[in-house]
Amino acid sequence: MSIVSDLVAAQPAAAPSPTASPVRRPLVQVHNEWDPLEEMIVGIADGARVPRADPGLYAVDYAENHASADEIPSGPYEHRVIAEANEDLARFAETLAAHGVTVRRPEPTDHAATFGAPGWTTDGEYNYCPRDVLLPIGDMIIEAPMMLRSRYFEPFAYRHLLAEYVESGARWISAPKPRLPDETWTARPGEGPIIxxxxxxxxxxxxxxxxxxxxxxxxxxxxxxxxxxxxxxxxPQYRVHAVEGVYDGTHIDTSITLVRPGLVALSAERVSPDKVPAIFARWDKIWVEDMVDTGYAWSYPRASIWQGMNFIMINPALAVVNELQRPLIRQLESHGVGVVPLPMRQARTLSGGFHCVSVDIRRRGTLEDYT
Structure with missing residues (x-):
């Protein structure tokens, strides 16, 4: 070692400048569905309603079981539905908080108010399912271009949170706002692509x-x-894979649920062995066959019995599952996964289980390759 190197090595480490700003970590940071959860948004059921009939709502939710859009049971849900849903959401939020998770909530919205864009007018639905609205990936949070007119301005209920996330160093972008003309919805189920x-x-x-x-x-x-x-x-940092031929209804999280690296739960009814996404080729698979019908409190259920697959991971060893889904709970426990069973009485009525009614904003972990 040279004399200069000796002198440098002998010097005490410089004290941090009292005026130096600490390095801030963005509040948005999530890379998968299972890393230890630190912050989550949980929805609210206040003012939830079935929106007024339009071509999109009919094609997406009602065409399989109703002859025309006139049969859509539009209007507010009864008080009991809202009260039970909010009770279950509050208990879910309290459970997350007890596990050290910061829980945030959307702002209440007047869903009965009308709004529109060129060519159409509608009213709103709810702030029950933030999972549909916001997509955090890494330190970026994306407002999704949702396909129902009634949910056009739903992201506004989260703007107070999004502003805070941006201030913390996260990136916030919105997909191009769609026009949603009548031509958006092209066919009845079974007759070709719906949108x-x-x-x-x-x-x-x-x-x-x-x-x-x-x-x-x-x-x-x-x-x-x-x-x-x-x-x-x-x-190029990510590989985005199309999943097709699994479930053409709506969302992926009632057919495929990620548990931890190397373990995935799959709906045996919807996911045939030849349709399992290739990235899970070497993963262990929980084939879920028995779903408990948890019932509904409306003229028509907005979700199938497979809503029971809609669970979330607090960490790789602990899941929150609808307490009535006992066969699924036993399957998870047989794979070494602990379960917090909680009520979710209106999951089929409002179309939202624990994964739907929440969106993970921050999980403790790094971006990795699991294939």
């Missing part, structure tokens, strides 16, 4: 994060232009 390729469309719940691999379900709530837009935004 046209006129503009990028997808709900954030069409997407699952598996580190550098991102799954995007092509369905009546996500089209190929939406897939192409997401690929262009995320760039």
């Amino acid at each position: 046209a390729e006129l503009e990028p469309l997808f709900d954030a719940a069409n997407v699952l994060r598996v580190g550098r691999d991102i799954l995007f379900q092509i369905s009546r709530s996500g089209n190929r232009l939406g897939l192409a837009w997401l690929r262009s935004v995320l760039g």
